[in-house]
Amino acid sequence: MLVLAAAIPVIGAAICGATIAVQVALLALRPLGACLSVHPSPVPRDPATPWFSVHIATHCEPPRMVIATLRALLDQQWPTEGYEIIVMDNNTANPALWKPVERFCATHSDRIRFLHRTGVKGAKAGALNIALAHTDTRTTHIVTVDADYVVAPDFLGRAAVVLQRTGADYVQFPQSYMGTALVAPGVDAELEEYFRTNAASADDAEAVLLTGTLCVISRAALVAAGGWSGAATTEDAELGVRLCNAGFSGRFINQVVGKGLLPLSLCDLEKQRYRWCSGNVQTLMRHAAIVFGLAGSLTRAKRIAILSQLTAWVNLTLVPSLLLMAWLLTGQDHTAPATLAGVAIVLSLCDIIIRVLAQGWRDRLAPGIAFRALACRIALAPQSAKATFDALTGCRLKFIVTDKTGSRTPAVSALSPCTLLIFIIGVLLLAIAQPPDPIVLTALTALMLPLPAAVLTGNSLRAYRDAVKAQTQEAMA
Structure with missing residues (x-):
């Protein structure tokens, strides 16, 4: 051609x-x-205290990094009886990478559940679905945290507050990165632009798409939408479209509650951007009828917000x-x-x-x-x-x-x-x-x-x- x-x-x-x-x-x-943004009025949720299940999907990650993530989650200023942590290691062949994490989890077996599976299909989406299947029955909300993110001690507490204040079915906190102020502030600022523009604008329409980590989702909404899907390489954004189409509201909470690692080379940054861009275009093509109003019941403001995020x-x-x-x-x-x-x-x-x-x-x-x-x-x-x-x-x-x-x-x-x-x-x-x-x-x-x-x-x-x-x-x- x-x-x-x-x-x-x-x-x-x-x-x-x-x-x-x-x-x-x-x-x-x-x-x-x-121009079409609605600026939603808060609709307070039932004041019942949420019960969180924190899911961490890992694949060939450095054990020390994963353990640091787990320590921060263990140190939450939230009742220990009010949340669980599930580590789902998928398709990691080298025992030297997942065995140390398993041993650490075993020392906190009352609070952390460690799962190791091979032959998992659907990459991260498949791993998160397995974690969802092992979730405690008391769970009201699923929390996803990437393996390299160290969250603030009040992360779960803040999540509970914004859930109650906004009445949202799911909320997305911004991704942020540690140690960038002196050596890579420009890269950090470029990555932040998405949240400061696309996500912030989509918040007004209550049509924020998920970005993979630091998101808190109603378990009932996640199950009703069909769980995670590996149909696109950005399983988070793809789920966000289905949640919006099912009538659930999503809000962007502009509060830094955790920090992860930047890609460690230009090559890795390029691969990451390639996945984000291609995966979102995949999602757009998969749900074109919904986004362009040929199917579903999304308002015009929601469709424009979703399209803006997927084409960022x-x-x-x-x-x-x-x-x-x-x-x-x-x-x-x-x-x-x-x-x-x-x-x-x-x-x-x-x-x-x-x-x-x-x-x-x-x-x-x-x-x-x-x-x-x-x-x-x-x-x-x-x-x-x-x-x-x-x-x-x-x-x-x-x-x-x-x-x-x-x-x-x-x-x-x-x-x-x-x-x-x-x-x-x-x-x-x-x-x-x-x-x-x-x-x-x-x-x-x-x-x-x-x-x-x-x-x-x-x-x-x-x-x-x-x-x-x-x-x-x-x-x-």
Whole structure:
């Protein structure tokens, strides 16, 4: 199809024109959602005290890290008889990784239940369904916590308060990261942008989608929605759509109640973004009838809020970029199709700049941090573009667990071959083709930006990894 579009510019122009139309529609989502927001009035829940079942799904995680997570959960300022902890280790073949966690759990067998299973299907979703099946009958709410998150002592207490205050069926706290202030504030700010914009806006419509960790869900709602599903690699967002469609309300609680680890390399960050982006597009395609109002009974505000969240990392520039390069190589850089491809690329860059800098202005970020956040978003653009394309074309997607050990990371963060190749091609095309069209020239320059942005982001993550290792060695000494 791409070869045909490149060979027949009219087809390529139609594809680029359609891409621009979708981009403009997505750009309008956030302000439109703000206009339609309802700003819900609190509907206090029955004051009965919730009973929590905390679920931690693990796979090939560092034992010391998991145990630190468990210690924080054991130290909650919440009655010990009011919650349980279930560790569900799935498909970890190496006993050296899961046996120490099992032994730790055995010393707290009255409070922690440890499960180890092999042959689990559905990745994290399958593990969480097994944990759900072993949940105490007294449970009113399920709490999911990632294996690397150390929660605050009052986490469960705060969850109980917001559940009662809002009357929500499920609540989502923001993801936050430890130790980023000095070595990786830009990466942290880029990741925070989703919660400060998409999740915060969706809160007004009570249509917040789950993000995997630090979420608290009514057990009755979770069961009624059909439990977890491995149909998408973002099982959390997929469940959120089904919860909303079933009539349950979800709220975003902008309180930091726990902190985890950033990906320890640029490669890991790219893999994480690829999964988030492709999984959300998978979810959108799976539930398109619900999101676009062809099925279900969601209000317009809820549909727009869900669509905004699912498309937060969508990047539609892969096809326009390939077409533009092909047309430049064949001397067609002055044609209308090439200009349309350039517009699509420049529009995507403008969207990135507007979103990140708007966050910097709103949150009063230091200029250096805002710049590094922008660099991080640009560095991840090629992976977002590939993830969007792969999901839209039905490629088989695999759930990838983010490495938290740093052992699989090279001493120097490797640049993505795709990013490096695009940069080289861009330099060659600038030198050979010398496009006269300013839009095409700007688009070609935009395609070269991910490489320097990746170098900057990779350096930040390397410093972060070194800081985490030093802290771990100090704790072991």
